[in-house]
Amino acid sequence: MVAEKSSKTLSVTLRVWRQAGPDAPGKFVDYAAANLSTDMSFLEMLDVVNDELTVKGEEPIAFAHDCREGICGTCSCTINGKPHGPGHGIATCQTYMRSFRDGDTIVVEPFRARAFPLVKDLVVDRSAFDRIIQAGGFITARTGSAPDANSTPVPKTDADLAMDAAACIGCGACVAACKNASAMLFVSAKVSQLGLLPQGQPERDQRVLAMVGTMDTLGFGNCTNQYECSAACPKTISHDFIARMNRDYLKASVRAAFKPVSASASGGAG
Amino acid sequence: MNLAGSLFSSSIGRKILMAITGVILIGFVIGHLIGNLQVFQDPDHLNGYAAFLHHLGPLLWIARIGLLVAVVIHIWAATVLTLENHAARDVKYGVKHTIQATLSSRLMRWTGVVVLAFLLYHLAHFTLGKVQVSTFKENLPPYTMMGDYRVAGFPVVKAGAEVLDVRSMVILGFQQPIVALFYIVAVGLLSLHLLHGFDSLFQTLGWRSEKWAGALRKISIVFCAAYFFLNATIPASVLLGRLKVAEPVHVAAQR
Numbered sequence: 171m172v173a174e175k176s177s178k179t180l181s182v183t184l185r186v187w188r189q190a191g192p193d194a195p196g197k198f199v200d201y202a203a204a205n206l207s208t209d210m211s212f213l214e215m216l217d218v219v220n221d222e223l224t225v226k227g228e229e230p231i232a233f234a235h236d237c238r239e240g241i242c243g244t245c246s247c248t249i250n251g252k253p254h255g256p257g258h259g260i261a262t263c264q265t266y267m268r269s270f271r272d273g274d275t276i277v278v279e280p281f282r283a284r285a286f287p288l289v290k291d292l293v294v295d296r297s298a299f300d301r302i303i304q305a306g307g308f309i310t311a312r313t314g315s316a317p318d319a320n321s322t323p324v325p326k327t328d329a330d331l332a333m334d335a336a337a338c339i340g341c342g343a344c345v346a347a348c349k350n351a352s353a354m355l356f357v358s359a360k361v362s363q364l365g366l367l368p369q370g371q372p373e374r375d376q377r378v379l380a381m382v383g384t385m386d387t388l389g390f391g392n393c394t395n396q397y398e399c400s401a402a403c404p405k406t407i408s409h410d411f412i413a414r415m416n417r418d419y420l421k422a423s424v425r426a427a428f429k430p431v432s433a434s435a436s437g438g439a440g
Numbered sequence: 441m442n443l444a445g446s447l448f449s450s451s452i453g454r455k456i457l458m459a460i461t462g463v464i465l466i467g468f469v470i471g472h473l474i475g476n477l478q479v480f481q482d483p484d485h486l487n488g489y490a491a492f493l494h495h496l497g498p499l500l501w502i503a504r505i506g507l508l509v510a511v512v513i514h515i516w517a518a519t520v521l522t523l524e525n526h527a528a529r530d531v532k533y534g535v536k537h538t539i540q541a542t543l544s545s546r547l548m549r550w551t552g553v554v555v556l557a558f559l560l561y562h563l564a565h566f567t568l569g570k571v572q573v574s575t576f577k578e579n580l581p582p583y584t585m586m587g588d589y590r591v592a593g594f595p596v597v598k599a600g601a602e603v604l605d606v607r608s609m610v611i612l613g614f615q616q617p618i619v620a621l622f623y624i625v626a627v628g629l630l631s632l633h634l635l636h637g638f639d640s641l642f643q644t645l646g647w648r649s650e651k652w653a654g655a656l657r658k659i660s661i662v663f664c665a666a667y668f669f670l671n672a673t674i675p676a677s678v679l680l681g682r683l684k685v686a687e688p689v690h691v692a693a694q695r
Contacts, residue, residue, distance in 0.1 A: 187534070198534060251537025277535045284530045349541065350525035352451075382452055391528030392451045392521045394548065395640040396541035410649045417646025419452045427443035 178208045180272040184219060186231055187279045188291055196288070198277070208268035212255060213238060213245060215267055232291040238263040240404060243339030246346070247292050248279040253343035253402045261341060261404040281346035285353070285389040296342045298388045302357055303340075305384035306377050311369035322368050332366040335359040337405040347402030350391030355399035357385050358415035359407050365418055375422035382419055451524075454517045459641040461514040466638060468507055469630070473671055480677075483607045483686045488589025490577075491603035492596045515556065522549060544636040551633040558626035565613065566606075572619070575612040577604040608685045614678035623675045631668035635660055 181204040189196030203219050210218070213235050220230035236244035245262040249255035255265035270276060278292060286294040314321070324332075336359075344355035361378045364370030370377070393412060400409040447453035475493075478485035493500060538546070561571070569576030583605040588595035597603065614620040639660040642648040648656060677683035 185534075248533060248535075251533055251535035252539060279534055282529055282531050282533055284528050288531075347539065349529075349546070351528035352525075379446075382450060386451050389528060390451075391525040393455060393644075394521075394525070394545065395636070395643045396545045398539050398541050401539040408650055409643070413643045413646045413648045415646075416452055416455070416644055419450075420456060420646065423443055423446040423453070426446075 178268075179205045180208060180267060180270065180274075181205060182267075182270055182273070183275040185275055185277045186291070188231070189288055190229075191290060192288055200275075206267050208266065210267045211238065211263055212247070212249065212265040212267065213263050232289075232293045234293045235263060240264045241339060243341035243404075246281045246294065246296075246342060248281060248346055250277050251279075253281060253346040254341075254404050258401075259404060259406040261339075261343075264404075281342050283342075283345045283351035283390065285351065286342060286345065294342075296340070298390070299340050299342065299353070299356060301388065302353065302381050302384050303360060305380040306360060306364075307373060307380065309364060309370055310372050324367060328366050332363050334407065335363040335366065335411055338363075338403075338407055339405060341404060343402045343404060344399035344407075345390065347398040348391065348393075349396060349398060350394055352393045352399070353385050353388075353390040354393040354412045354415070355403065355407060355409060357381050358409075358411035361415045361418060362411045365414070374418070375425055378415060378418045378422050379426060382415070451521070454521055455644045457513055458517045458521070459644040461510040461517070462637050462641050464507070464510040465514065466634065468510075469634075469667070473667065476674060477670065479607055479610055479674055479683065482586075483583060483605070484585055484587050484589060486607040486610070487583045487603050487605060488585060488597040490606040491585075491601065492589060492591060494604075495596070511559075515552075518549070518552060542636065544632045545640070547632060548636055551629045554626060555630045555633055558622075558630070561622075562626075565619075566609065572613050572616070575609055577606050577609040580605045580608055580612075583608075610674070611678050611683055611685050614675040617679060620675035620679045624672045627671040628668055631664040631671075634667065635664040638663060 181202070184201045184203050185198045186201060187196055188199045201219055201223075203215060206215055206218065213233070216231060216233055223230045234244050234246050236242045238245070240261045240263060243261070245254075247254070247262045249262065249265065254260060254262045256269050257265050280286075280288055280292045280294050281296075283294075285298040286296050288294050311322075313319070338356060338359035340356065342356070345351050345353050348354075361381055364377065365374050395409075395412075397409045399412075400407060447457055475489055476486075478489055496503075544551075564570040565572060566577075569578060573579065582602040585597055585599050585601045585603060587599050589597035614623070639648075639657055642656055674683070
């Protein structure tokens with residue numbers, strides 16, 4: 171039996187942060203969005219509002235989006251104070267208008283963090299995350315050809331845990347949700363993803379030290395163990411990874427302080 | 441970078457300093473509470489205990505300086521981290537929303553400041569004698585020990601020794617309701633501070649995981665409730681008249 175198509179509609183008031191550029195003053199502007207299908211995604215609703223704005227000759231609302239299926243981490247938006255809206259474990263693109271009630275006022279803001287400077291309206295520059303990833307560097311694992319993948323034994327539990335960490339799409343909701351705009355959940359997911367696997371062991375210490383060091387220079391806040399990050403994460407990445415990174419960082423710092431270094435380490439060709 | 445450098449200058453390093461100094465201070469407040477509960481026994485106990493601590497001499501000063509260093513590092517790290525946290529969100533949200541952060545975690549800065557104010561008052565009250573001067577231990581008649589005060593079986597303060605009457609100082613001090621109530625409220629806020637702090641230090645030191653996080657939370661709640669209740673019984677018992685100053689020491693003549 172085919173489910174009855176829900177043809178319900180709703181009308182809401184959008185209170186959207188409008189800011190023409192990084193240095194321009196910003197403010198909330200109200201827009202009426204009427205006759206919306208409850209089956210629309212939040213981004214489709216913004217598309218409809220933008221169509222109307224364009225017809226009226228007004229500047230459409232700038233917002234970030236790409237895959238619209240919850241895997242790219244491009245869409246952002248803080249909806250009624252919660253990154254990615256009211257749902258649990260979903261991105262803004264997977265938030266549907268049925269999550270709201272007719273007559274609601276929905277406040278839409280960009281992700282707020284000094285490390286994510288605002289570009290325009292709801293779009294922020296999250297390239298600070300790219301710099302953290304770059305600081306992580308390369309791994310020396312030999313990948314070989316396809317059958318060689320099984321030549322390095324990985325315990326199933328470790329592989330599963332590493333995969334949980336690898337589910338991070340780098341959207342920045344953890345930073346946006348954190349009371350201190352801390353990037354600890356993101357960095358811990360990236361550190362743990364490789365740190366849990368045998369292939370990631372040779373650079374494990376250097377990776378955590380470099381990634382945390384870079385994180386610290388980019389203007390993110392510090393973790394106060396309130397776990398708003400994991401609650402807002404569209405991939406429900408656990409804050410257990412933060413504990414894991416704290417441990418890794420402490421061990422790596424101790425080892426870095428006492429481990430002997432080759433006399434020729436700073437030399438080399440060139 | 442050397443180890444001290446990464447502890448004092450990195451975000452995680454400072455968090456670890458918070459956790460380690462926190463452990464030291466939690467250890468201290470537990471020991472302090474156990475010592476104080478001797479107020480419910482005969483006056484020999486608390487007064488003998490206080491005399492014993494003062495006779496430790498250099499060891500007492502090592503402990504005091506150690507605690508002072510822990511407090512200073514704890515407050516320094518909290519201040520630096522908080523300033524960075526405020527700077528990290530330079531533009532605030534129009535809608536403030538909390539998903540799951542606990543009340544105790546959100547009040548850490550406020551409870552911390554009140555606990556510091558209480559600590560200063562408490563030192564001025566029972567250590568330095570700057571408030572309630574007339575009932576300060578040095579201004580009360582000395583107490584003559586009726587029996588030996590023993591630590592681990594060894595008599596450390598002998599019977600007949602004249603010691604400061606700490607027990608009477610505490611009880612007379614708490615007979616002023618405003619002081620007793622302030623102590624109860626302050627200890628309540630300290631317990632709330634410890635509720636997040638105790639739970640949180642396991643996360644910072646990397647020992648917490650989802651597998652036992654629920655149990656850890658329950659342990660934290662039981663620990664903080666017990667800590668509050670046991671501490672509050674002292675001023676509350678004085679206020680309710682259940683804990684009174686001992687009769688004058690004419691009994692000493694019987695020996």
